[in-house]
Amino acid sequence: MVSQTFYRSLTLVPVAMILLGRVHFGGGVAVTVPLLVFLTGQLALFFISVMVGADDAPELAASAPVPLEMRDRAALFxxxxxxxxxxxxxxxxxxxRAAALIxxxxxxxxxxxxxxxxxxQRLPIPLVRARFGKAQTGTVxxxxxxxxxxxxxALASWLLATPSLAAFLQAG
Known part of the structure; x- marks a missing residue:
């Protein structure tokens, strides 16, 4: 799980470079918005898949400090x-760097x-790469x-954060 989280977090390297002013793109800081949105989605999908995957270990699920009927909601949280x-x-x-984008x-x-x-929660992703080819259709x-x-x-966020596509392209 740690290596998968680290792997997904590598997306933050270009974001950090842009936010620290080390790299400049035509859209400025606005270009980080879709990157952060995409990463948020991927992390959420990964973490809920880990939680749903814990259902395969009933003793782990039973040790959770929440009532059984609240388990799905607790996993989402x-x-x-x-x-x-x-x-x-x-x-x-x-x-x-750009509070207006918040x-x-x-x-x-x-x-x-x-x-x-x-x-x-309905279609968890496969978490073990060796089993990826053997995963059920639902997980793929x-x-x-x-x-x-x-x-x-991410596309929606980019379009909202960069109201004028022409201005974005000219700035580059």
Whole structure:
């Protein structure tokens, strides 16, 4: 799980470079918005898949400090919390560099997070690469749909954060 979280968090390297002013793109800090939205969606999908995968270990699920009837809701909350915790520092970076982007960023992060949490609860992604080819169709479908959902929200955030596509292209 740690290596998968680290792997997904590598997306933050270009975001950090942009927020720290080390790299400049035509859209400025606005270009980080779709990257952060996409990563939020992927982290939410990953963490909820880990939680749903714990159902295979009944003793682990039984040890959870929540009533059995609240387990699904607790899994959603825990996965959302983990994803948002990893995104807190980049959010502060955007707030520092371009506070006007925060409403779009937060709205799209909430949308992609909720979408992928619900998707992952029904169609969790495969977590063991060696078993990827042997995974059920639903898990591969969940992976494909999760990337699609994250991409759609990232595109929406980019269009909202960059109101004038012509100005964005000219700035580059």
């Amino acid at each position: 825990a996965a959302a919390y983990a994803a948002l915790l990893l995104m807190a520092l980049p959010l502060l970076g955007v707030l520092w 409403p779009v960023l937060l709205a799209c992060m909430a949308g992609v997070g909720a979408s992928n949490l619900l998707l992952g 479908l969940g992976l494909v749909l999760g990337v699609g959902v994250s991409s759609a929200w």
